[in-house]
Amino acid sequence: MRPIFFLNYVKYFLRTTWYVRLSNVHQEQVVIFLHTIGHNVRFRVAAGRFHRSVETIHRYFRVVLKGVFCLYKHVVRLPDNETHPDIRNNRRFYPYFKDCIGAIDGTHIRASVPIEIQGRFRGRKDGTTQNVLAAITFDLKFCYVLAGWEGSAHDSRVLDDALHRSRGLKILEGKYYLGDAGYGNKIGILSPYRKVRYHLQEFSDHPPENAQELFNLRHSSLRTTIERGFGVLKKRFRVLGAEPFWSFETQVEVVLACCVLHNHIVGVDPDDPIMGDTTSEVDSQRIVHQTHQTRREAQEESREWNDKRDEISEAMWTDYITNRTMAKNKEKEGKRSQFRWSTPMHVMLLDILEDEALKGNKPSNTFKPQSFARVAKEISEKFEAHPTHEQYLNKKIEFYDQMAIVVGKDMATGSYAFSWGDETPHNPVVELDGESNSAVKEKITDSSSSHSKGRSHRKRSRDVNEESNYSEIASQLKEIAIAFKNQGPVDANELYEAVMTTEGFAEEMLASAFDYMIQEEKVGKALMAKAPKLRKL
Structure with a gap:
């Protein structure tokens, strides 16, 4: 704050x-x-x-x-009878959800209760919690909060209690809140379809496939308001996310007080003071009072709201398909008439602008108008469209195999490709041995003498010494490689003697190490190649 x-x-x-x-x-x-x-x-x-x-x-x-x-009666108010601007100004929601006044859901808040009644407060969340029911408008203001229910209570049971209280949740006639599937369809509560994909993306590679999925998608987009409201409330008042240290009655009062303060913070605006009293606007409207219903009446009510949901989803799906078809047709027309910029055009643009800059046609940070006119003219002339060539696009080349035989030398074969793992390189390696070594020395000496005759004798002697050192190293590496190549399998007796003479280990462990090296021949060879003092298991 x-x-x-x-x-x-x-x-x-x-x-x-x-x-x-x-x-x-x-x-x-x-x-x-x-x-x-x-x-x-x-x-x-x-x-x-x-x-x-x-x-x-x-x-x-x-x-x-x-x-x-x-301050509850001054800050927490029922929503009015008008369609919210977030719905009215969005064609994804209007006119389908024009009678929606908010969203309703429950959340679990940590509770500290005596050990005798903790079983009633243990639900799907960890520890003991209280189930808090809240209805929120699209302005992120709470219009009704019911706290204090045990954490094991189902959300639908808490909602029924809120609807049947004398001063409980009041819903205007013809209006409704968006709820999750756990509440079910009833008067004043519109829930999504069950067993239908819910969290989707309308503008993606996997859009909704039928009216029910589209309804669930837009239903979830609107109902996220209640999730945002709970998130802001718990983030603003850290006491709601920690283990409380008051009596349970005080814990319930603190939850309600936090909601009142939240509404005040959201409503404070220099252009719209919260001092204005608007509670009388809702008092004169007709409010639906919930009464206890029989099972048959509840089923008929649910069936009525299911029909209303089907009506909304069908109208939504019809408009969605129509708009999508029109958008595709418009996109096709745009592709036929729209100018496309390509990489060759980009290269040509840079060449022309570079030439114009060298001519002095860029006195400041931009070019002169005639430079841009030249770019447009030359690119249009070179990349002029040829509609008659469209018949050759994406067509199969006839007699491709026969043409490949005739002009095979002009095709890529990959014969010069080489990798580090190849055994024989295509370019011969100069051997630093014998006559080849002397030839290389003569070639190096001739080239060095022809290019720099004025070099000192001391410089030449140092180069010759370095070359001799390189030759000696190369010959030693060659001998090592030949020795490794000609080395046969590991002698089991020698390997056993080398392993068992290692100090600091038990005989059972050394025997296991010997068995492993027999199976993994490379490990055994590496051990035998090392000096005795460097051998480690």
Whole structure:
């Protein structure tokens, strides 16, 4: 929270809430409360930072918490009856989701409860949690929150409780929230198709293949609002992601208070103050009140909303296919008439501009207009389109095999290709031995004398010494290579004697090492080639 938000909130908080005015709350107490829930700070740590006693911190934490609850009716409001701009201005969602007013889902928040009832709070998440149901608008503002349910409770059960409470979740007639498949289709809740791909990409190599997949795709794109809202809430108030240290009743109140503060932070805007009271806009509208239904009534209601979902998906799929067909036709027309830039054109452009720069037609950072005119003229003349040649594109060459025999010398054969793993190189290697060595020396001496006659005798003698050293090294390497090539299989007796005489190991381990070297002949050869003092197992 930035300072401007804090100052605005404190003024509004201290002036609006009668409970806070009666309790004589100071700004410092609000700071302590926000610091505690924002950074998950213990009372003892907060007492040390603000130079207050732990009892004082605890007492006024409760006072400010109760005061935040009094702001609930001013900050948390039901959505209005108008289509949200995010839907109205997006043809992917409008007019299909014009009656959608938000998204609804549940999240699990860490809970600390007595050991006697921990079993009720253990669900699909690790540890004990409370199941929090929330409805959110597309402005990322919570319009309803129900906290305190055990973590083992199913989301649909929590939703039923919220709908049937006297002051629970109210849904405007004809409007609905987007929910996941766990809620099922019911009045006011529109869920996706089951057993149908959900997380897709509309503009990719694997687009939706039918109306149900397209509906699930756009349904998920809109419903991510609730996931974003939960993410922002838990990131802003770190106390929601840690093990709480209050009583469970206080934990539930803290969750609701965090949602109120979240709405305030999202709503604070210099051009649109939150002081405006708009709650009366929804009070006069007709609200659907949920009553306890029989199983047959619930099935009929679900069937009705399934038909509505099918109607939306079919209309969405029809428009999707039509727009996609039109886009493909337009793309084909554009390919026939659109100018294509190629690599030869790029090379020609650089050559022309280089010539123009040498002529002085680039006085500053850009070329003169006549230079660009020359580029356009010459490229158009050279790369002029020839529609009559289209019949030869992508056509099979007749008599290709016979032509390959006739003009075979002109084709690539790869006869000069060579790699490090080849045994015999195509270019002969000069042997630094005997007559060949002397010939190389004579050639080097002649070339050096012809190119630099003025060199000193000392320089020539040093070159000759280096050449003799290179010749000696080359001859030794050649002898080593011949010895390795002519070396036969490893003598088992010699290898056994060399292995067993190694010190520092048990006989069983040396015997195992000997068996391994017999199987891996290369390892045994390497061991025998080393000096006795360098042999290591």
